[in-house]
Amino acid sequence: MIKYSRQDLSEQDISAVVDILRGDLITQGPAVGQFEIAVSKYVGAKHQGVAVNSATSGLHIAYLALDVGVGDIVWTSANTFLATASAALMCGASVDFVDICEQTLNICPVALRSKLRKAASMNRVPKVLTVVHFAGLSCDMKSISELATEFGFAIVEDASHALGASYNGKPVGACEFSEVCVFSFHAIKMITTGEGGMVFARDEGIANRLRRLRSHGVTSNPDEMFIGPDDELWNYQMLEVGFNYRLTDIQAALGTSQLERVDEFVSARNDIAIEYNRAFERAELKTQKVPLDCISSYHLFVIRVTERSRCSRRQLYDHLWDSGIAINFHYIPVYRHPFFEARGFTKGYCPIAETYFRDGISIPLHTQLTRPDFDHVVSSINAVV
Numbered sequence: 207m208i209k210y211s212r213q214d215l216s217e218q219d220i221s222a223v224v225d226i227l228r229g230d231l232i233t234q235g236p237a238v239g240q241f242e243i244a245v246s247k248y249v250g251a252k253h254q255g256v257a258v259n260s261a262t263s264g265l266h267i268a269y270l271a272l273d274v275g276v277g278d279i280v281w282t283s284a285n286t287f288l289a290t291a292s293a294a295l296m297c298g299a300s301v302d303f304v305d306i307c308e309q310t311l312n313i314c315p316v317a318l319r320s321k322l323r324k325a326a327s328m329n330r331v332p333k334v335l336t337v338v339h340f341a342g343l344s345c346d347m348k349s350i351s352e353l354a355t356e357f358g359f360a361i362v363e364d365a366s367h368a369l370g371a372s373y374n375g376k377p378v379g380a381c382e383f384s385e386v387c388v389f390s391f392h393a394i395k396m397i398t399t400g401e402g403g404m405v406f407a408r409d410e411g412i413a414n415r416l417r418r419l420r421s422h423g424v425t426s427n428p429d430e431m432f433i434g435p436d437d438e439l440w441n442y443q444m445l446e447v448g449f450n451y452r453l454t455d456i457q458a459a460l461g462t463s464q465l466e467r468v469d470e471f472v473s474a475r476n477d478i479a480i481e482y483n484r485a486f487e488r489a490e491l492k493t494q495k496v497p498l499d500c501i502s503s504y505h506l507f508v509i510r511v512t513e514r515s516r517c518s519r520r521q522l523y524d525h526l527w528d529s530g531i532a533i534n535f536h537y538i539p540v541y542r543h544p545f546f547e548a549r550g551f552t553k554g555y556c557p558i559a560e561t562y563f564r565d566g567i568s569i570p571l572h573t574q575l576t577r578p579d580f581d582h583v584v585s586s587i588n589a590v591v
């Protein structure tokens with residue numbers, strides 16, 4: 207089977223992990239800090255990133271660090287992995303969904319503006335909007351941040367797909383237009399630590415709070431401690447409820463080693479995407495449009511059947527599986543999951559995300575896709591579309 211995605215591990219990656227296993231520290235130790243510094247440099251972050259054991263954990267503490275809680279509202283894209291929304295539910299907040307653009311498959315600023323207008327008239331403006339850079343393509347951050355200023359909400363970036371992507375000439379992760387940005391290092395994301403993630407903040411106070419929430423809500427900074435005149439020395443103090451969301455040195459060493467090849471990964475994926483776009487130019491298919499101010503990391507490559515296609519999505523899906531090509535769908539609109547339907551969301555809520563879910567397929571795109579496999583994918587698709 208040709209897989210739609212797959213990790214790319216080198217002998218150097220493997221020996222980086224083995225070196226840690228032969229050393230003294232295997233949980234959060236110096237390798238985690240080194241990994242944080244390396245990714246921070248790569249994305250041009252103002253403050254050192256906070257490594258966590260998954261992007262889901264990262265989103266959870268991002269929301270908490272922005273004081274999202276009971277009574278607050280978080281909005282996100284209908285076209286995302288459900289964790290973007292469920293991490294807000296973990297804080298006791300309620301969630302709502304914004305429809306996407308037909309062309310980019312990202313949150314549509316026009317739909318967002320009209321939804322905000324309505325929400326403002328009912329005093330229901332969200333505290334946080336989480337944008338999702340779908341497939342590694344940045345959202346229209348300028349338009350969205352103007353709306354954030356006008357209506358008064360904070361922006362979180364779910365950049366799980368977008369390490370190595372850039373917007374407006376800057377790497378995603380620099381938090382130029384957001385409060386917090388979260389990356390995932392799950393096996394099939396741009397680089398991997400097995401499971402893992404990293405969170406960046408624009409504000410130093412938020413960055414410190416993220417670091418504290420990652421590890422039991424504890425501080426070891428004497429300036430943050432409460433020490434009375436009769437108190438003995440404290441090593442650390444718990445200031446709030448936190449979690450054990452730490453990454454291990456084993457994982458961090460893998461991440462640092464993987465990061466050395468991230469530009470190579472991005473360019474290999476872009477090369478394949480260019481060839482796919484060329485191959486489907488005349489086929490009756492649509493693909494994701496990349497605006498001129500964006501470089502996509504191409505975590506995914508999506509094709510969409512249209513009215514002019516000779517087959518339905520279902521027929522294409524079956525044909526590709528029969529041809530040994532393991533494809534996938536990204537994503538079922540989050541509110542169509544039973545959990546959300548039971549809470550009042552209904553079919554038709556975000557029509558563009560629903561149409562895309564009905565006609566889109568993620569086809570194989572990864573750094574180890576061979577030329578014969580690529581040719582097989584293209585000819586299998588063109589044979590039926």
Ligand SMILES: *Cc1c(COP(=O)(O)O)cnc(C)c1O
Pocket residue numbers: 259260261262263286287289290338364366367390391392401402403
């Ligand atoms: C993968 C992914 C997540 C969750 O990442 P984990 O590291 O697996 O927790 C969240 N949002 C999006 C858009 C993702 O693709």
